[in-house]
Amino acid sequence: MRNPNTSPSSLSFVSAKPQQQKPSQSPRAPSASEPLSEFGREMQAGLARTPRSISPKFFYDAAGSQLFDRICELPEYYPTRTELRILGECAGEIAGQIGPNAEIVEFGAGSLTKVRLLLDALETPKRYLPIDISGEHLEAAAERLKADYPKLVVQPIAADYTMPLVLPAPMVGAGRRVGFFPGSTIGNFEPEEALAFLQLAARMLRGGGLLIGVDLVKDPGRLHAAYNDAQGVTGEFNLNLLRRANAELDADFDLDGFAHAAFYNAPRQRIEMHLVSRRAQSVFLNGERFGFEEGETIHTEYSHKFTVEGLRALAVRAGFRPRAVWTDPERLFSVHWLAA
Numbered sequence: 001m002r003n004p005n006t007s008p009s010s011l012s013f014v015s016a017k018p019q020q021q022k023p024s025q026s027p028r029a030p031s032a033s034e035p036l037s038e039f040g041r042e043m044q045a046g047l048a049r050t051p052r053s054i055s056p057k058f059f060y061d062a063a064g065s066q067l068f069d070r071i072c073e074l075p076e077y078y079p080t081r082t083e084l085r086i087l088g089e090c091a092g093e094i095a096g097q098i099g100p101n102a103e104i105v106e107f108g109a110g111s112l113t114k115v116r117l118l119l120d121a122l123e124t125p126k127r128y129l130p131i132d133i134s135g136e137h138l139e140a141a142a143e144r145l146k147a148d149y150p151k152l153v154v155q156p157i158a159a160d161y162t163m164p165l166v167l168p169a170p171m172v173g174a175g176r177r178v179g180f181f182p183g184s185t186i187g188n189f190e191p192e193e194a195l196a197f198l199q200l201a202a203r204m205l206r207g208g209g210l211l212i213g214v215d216l217v218k219d220p221g222r223l224h225a226a227y228n229d230a231q232g233v234t235g236e237f238n239l240n241l242l243r244r245a246n247a248e249l250d251a252d253f254d255l256d257g258f259a260h261a262a263f264y265n266a267p268r269q270r271i272e273m274h275l276v277s278r279r280a281q282s283v284f285l286n287g288e289r290f291g292f293e294e295g296e297t298i299h300t301e302y303s304h305k306f307t308v309e310g311l312r313a314l315a316v317r318a319g320f321r322p323r324a325v326w327t328d329p330e331r332l333f334s335v336h337w338l339a340a
Contacts, residue, residue: 198318
């Protein structure tokens with residue numbers, strides 16, 4: 001799972017009781033005469049296709065971003081704390097690979113938590129360019145970071161990093177331009193999309209490199225627990241997509257009529273996350289009716305798992321030169337330095 005900003009592609013059934021959002025916090029729904037937003041267009045297209053799906057990048061409105069922050073603190077959700085441990089313990093070695101005066105570009109920056117470990121270890125970092133699709137959440141996090149790192153130039157960019165993007169020119173005196181892509185967000189892509197993103201990143205970061213966090217293949221039971229937490233927060237996060245559609249698109253999803261489901265597809269080495277219709281029902285969106293049979297799903301996310309060797313081979317295909325790799329003692333997670 002993760003990030004605020006995954007690309008189009010889009011775990012046991014678990015009920016999740018959605019939290020109610022105050023009307024004042026919900027964006028105004030479009031009138032019939034207004035064109036649909038990108039979210040509206042993709043939701044409508046996703047409901048029309050077979051099988052139904054919607055990109056996980058739309059998880060991350062303000063409420064979804066807050067829910068994901070809660071997921072990262074859950075006892076079952078090992079990726080965040082394991083990656084933080086690796087970054088903390090290996091920060092000096094990582095900084096040695098990156099070099100002084102670096103410009104850091106974080107793809108799908110979220111709450112800007114993990115980058116702090118990197119910034120603390122780097123020698124005189126010049127500038128930080130966090131990119132995230134959730135602009136409101138990003139701005140708030142960037143303001144907190146600016147207060148804590150007054151000498152660092154922080155320029156948040158509210159954008160979908162999977163789309164064409166022009167970054168600011170390098171600052172005078174800057175060292176390498178380095179991408180930071182933690183959280184195993186690369187796993188949210190389909191394999192061909194993962195390759196395309198890495199190819200784009202390799203061109204964007206030429207002369208620098210990419211520091212990327214990657215979740216590893218492991219026992220299915222541990223994966224199941226991570227995406228079906230006992231508190232039901234992951235279910236709330238998944239169902240928030242429908243709540244957002246009701247608020248922003250004037251849809252009429254019955255949130256009690258859908259359940260969170262996540263499971264591990266071992267042959268494809270990936271978690272698959274869905275919203276499952278509990279009964280036969282209809283949903284209206286932009287004047288169009290979409291019927292659901294009992295048990296029919298909307299696919300919302302993949303989370304592919306990797307081997308160390310598999311990720312390195314993918315990086316070579318994309319134009320990177322794999323260098324150092326760091327893992328935890330249990331080999332749950334890995335962090336790779338890829339020279340561009």
